[in-house]
Amino acid sequence: MSVIETMIDIPAEHEQNVCGQFDSYIKKIERTLRVTMIARDGMIKVIGPEEMVKKAKSVFSNLIELSKRGNAITEQNVDYAISLSFTESDGQILEIDKDIICRTINGKPVKPKTVGQKQYVDLIRKKMIVFGIGPAGTGKTYLAMAMAIQAFKNGEVNRIILTRPAIEAGEKLGFLPGDLQSKIDPYLRPLYDALYQIMGAESYLHNSEKGLIEVAPLAYMRGRTLDSAFIILDEAQNTTPAQMKMFLTRIGFGSKVIVTGDQTQKDLAPGTVSGLDMALKVLGKIDDIGFCRLTNQDVVRHPLVQKIVQAYDDYESKLKDKGEKPKGMRRRKNDRRD
Numbered sequence: 001m002s003v004i005e006t007m008i009d010i011p012a013e014h015e016q017n018v019c020g021q022f023d024s025y026i027k028k029i030e031r032t033l034r035v036t037m038i039a040r041d042g043m044i045k046v047i048g049p050e051e052m053v054k055k056a057k058s059v060f061s062n063l064i065e066l067s068k069r070g071n072a073i074t075e076q077n078v079d080y081a082i083s084l085s086f087t088e089s090d091g092q093i094l095e096i097d098k099d100i101i102c103r104t105i106n107g108k109p110v111k112p113k114t115v116g117q118k119q120y121v122d123l124i125r126k127k128m129i130v131f132g133i134g135p136a137g138t139g140k141t142y143l144a145m146a147m148a149i150q151a152f153k154n155g156e157v158n159r160i161i162l163t164r165p166a167i168e169a170g171e172k173l174g175f176l177p178g179d180l181q182s183k184i185d186p187y188l189r190p191l192y193d194a195l196y197q198i199m200g201a202e203s204y205l206h207n208s209e210k211g212l213i214e215v216a217p218l219a220y221m222r223g224r225t226l227d228s229a230f231i232i233l234d235e236a237q238n239t240t241p242a243q244m245k246m247f248l249t250r251i252g253f254g255s256k257v258i259v260t261g262d263q264t265q266k267d268l269a270p271g272t273v274s275g276l277d278m279a280l281k282v283l284g285k286i287d288d289i290g291f292c293r294l295t296n297q298d299v300v301r302h303p304l305v306q307k308i309v310q311a312y313d314d315y316e317s318k319l320k321d322k323g324e325k326p327k328g329m330r331r332r333k334n335d336r337r338d
Contacts, residue, residue: 002049002050003047003048003049003050004047004048004049004050004053005045005046005047005048005053006045006046006053006057007043007044007045007046008043008044008045008046008056008057008060008061009042009043010042010043010044010060010064011042011064011068012042014064014067014068015042017067017072017073018060018063018064018067018073019039019044020073020075020078023039024075025063025073025075025078026039026044028075028078028079028082029056029059029060029078029082032082033048033052033055033056033059033082033085034048034049034052035047035048035049035052035053035056036048037056044060055082055085055086056085058085058090059078059081059082059085062081062084062090062091062093062094063077063078063081065094066093066094066097069097071097076113076299076300077093077113080093080113080114080297081093083297084115089115092115092118095118096111096112096113096114096115096117096118097111099111099112099118099121101121101143101146101147101150102146102149102150102153102198104197104198105197105198105199105200105203110142110143110146110198112139112143113139113300114297114298114300115298116134116138116292116293116294116295116297116298117138117139117143117294117298117300119292120132120139120140120143120292120294121143121147123290123291123292124143124144124147124256124258124290125147126290127288127289127290128251128255128256128257128288128289129248129251129256129257129258129259129288129289129290130257130258130259130289130290130291130292131236131259131260131261131276131279131280131283131289131290131291131292132144132258132259132260132261132292132294133260133261133262133263133276133280133291133292133293133294134262134292134293134294134295134298135262135264135294135295135296135299135309135313136262136265136299136305136309137299137300137305137309138294138295138298138299138300139294139298139300140260140261140262140294141190141191141194141232141234141260142194144232144234144258144260145162145191145194145195145198145232146198147230147258148160148162148230148232148258149195149198149199151230151256152212152213152230156230157228157229157230157254157255157256158212158227158228158229159211159212159213159214159228159229159230160212160213160214160229160230160231160232161213161214161216161226161229161230161231161232162188162191162195162213162214162215162216162231162232162234163215163216163217163218163220163221163231163232163233163234163247164188164191164217164218164233164234164235164238165217165218165235165236165238165239165243166217166218166219188215188216188217190234191215191232191234192204192215195213195215218233218239218243218247221246221247221250222246224250225250225252226250226251226252226255227252227253227254227255228252228253228254228255229252229254229255229256230255230256230258231250231251231255231256231257231258232257232258232259232260233247233257233258233259233260234260234261235260235261235262236259236260236261236275236276236279237261237262237263237265237266237268237274237276237277238261238266238267238268238274239274239275239276240268240272240273240274240275241273241274241275241278241279242275243275244275244276244278244279245275247259248279259276259279261276263276263277264312264313264316296309296310296313
């Protein structure tokens with residue numbers, strides 16, 4: 001393959017944002033695409049195989065456009081732009097960026113950052129019930145919360161209900177002092193954090209006192225019918241089949257339901273079937289239910305999280321091929337609950 005060189009013009013006001021601190025983004029693109037890049041006087045010379053040079057130019061064009069739209073370029077943006085340059089979805093990063101769901105109390109736009117997240121958001125808009133399945137850091141809960149708050153502000157629903165199964169992630173909280181609410185709050189803290197960031201603590205407390213926003217453990221859903229509500233069930237991999245059926249049959253008229261979960265992080269007792277796993281098998285053919293499977297490519301936390309998720313996936317795949325089960329990934333039989 002012939003070696004070529006090309007010049008990329010980077011506006012001075014976007015140069016630091018696009019190139020990264022100490023040109024860290026340039027170095028990442030050089031290593032990944034195996035090209036040589038020389039930055040000088042607002043221009044970048046790219047030298048390398050023709051195909052890789054074209055990809056590098058495409059990556060920088062996308063990053064520059066994102067910067068012009070007011071985005072602070074992150075390592076995740078760079079990694080994703082590089083990965084898309086190897087697919088036919090190269091230009092989709094700019095289309096994704098246009099979809100602003102809402103803004104946080106600080107004015108920061110909340111929007112999907114990957115093709116998978118964009119598909120997830122679109123499904124939520126179209127379907128009455130959506131299952132968002134994927135590893136940690138893919139924005140399953142946060143995007144669902146943003147959609148719920150926006151629907152509430154637009155008057156599409158009368159209230160928001162957020163729920164989680166109260167199961168410990170390998171630790172026991174029963175010894176904690178306080179009443180029942182004090183004991184279950186640790187399970188629900190991620191939901192509160194997202195609410196405060198998007199809606200603001202004052203607005204949340206005001207609507208919570210009026211009963212318009214409810215954060216509660218899954219057990220509180222039994223016996224209720226939920227009309228005109230936006231309902232989010234988080235950590236659904238920790239439900240039993242009976243709990244999942246109970247939850248899904250609470251839905252009333254004018255409601256929308258989002259179920260999120262990570263099938264690789266179950267905290268159920270050994271031998272217990274996950275309600276999420278069963279629901280995916282039982283409900284797969286119902287038209288009004290959407291299923292979005294996010295992958296490690298959709299992780300938008302620190303880039304190291306994406307590598308950790310991928311490493312665990314590779315490890316478990318190797319064990320599966322050998323017919324073995326991961327050791328220490330589930331509770332032992334004698335690890336009883338309080």
